[in-house]
């Protein structure tokens with residue numbers, strides 16, 4: 451059985467006071483909880499990892515640099531992330547692709563660097579509204595998969611998050627058939643590229659306006675193994691029901 455994962459991306463939200471949400475979340479988790487990951491902003495990683503140490507909740511970063519060290523003011527290396535106690539890193543989020551002009555090749559380079567440091571990567575892909583409306587979503591997904599995911603991807607080092615840009619922070623979500631179509635396509639594409647065991651074991655997350663009231667339906671899709679949650683991951687009381695819905699799926 452594939453591992454299930456509920457991941458929270460806090461984006462540029464929160465201060466040290468917000469970290470109490472991690473212990474609050476632990477108290478609300480069901481006994482059979484799947485993997486739970488919280489990705490706070492970089493300055494909070496170290497304290498977040500300390501707080502999460504005995505909870506079973508894991509901590510991840512939101513980005514890392516493709517180089518291992520050097521003159522890159524403001525950036526964070528993969529080794530620095532490992533040093534905080536975090537085990538995961540999100541790579542290629544659409545907000546970084548858009549605001550920082552990250553290309554598929556940059557994302558693949560970051561993934562290789564993150565793996566070399568021992569991090570598990572959540573590699574994000576997803577179409578914008580124009581692509582969705584002109585009917586070329588699957589072409590773009592194929593291009594992003596080919597360009598952003600290096601050949602050395604495995605179920606141990608990679609999770610893929612499908613996040614349609616038009617669904618992020620908008621309250622709009624694709625229909626269930628649209629989610630199923632893309633996730634099935636991602637799985638099929640992985641199957642043509644990797645061995646069957648690898649292709650079947652890489653967890654596929656859906657992201658974009660996942661909320662307590664829509665999570666259970668999204669998790670009915672066979673190739674949805676969890677969620678990457680933005681706004682609803684900031685409060686334990688919102689995130690816990692999503693984790694519970696995943697545990698029950």
Ligand code: 13P
Nearest residue numbers: 459618619658659680681
């Ligand atoms: P929202 O859940 O706020 O739509 O954000 C999704 C996202 O971008 C997670 O990475």
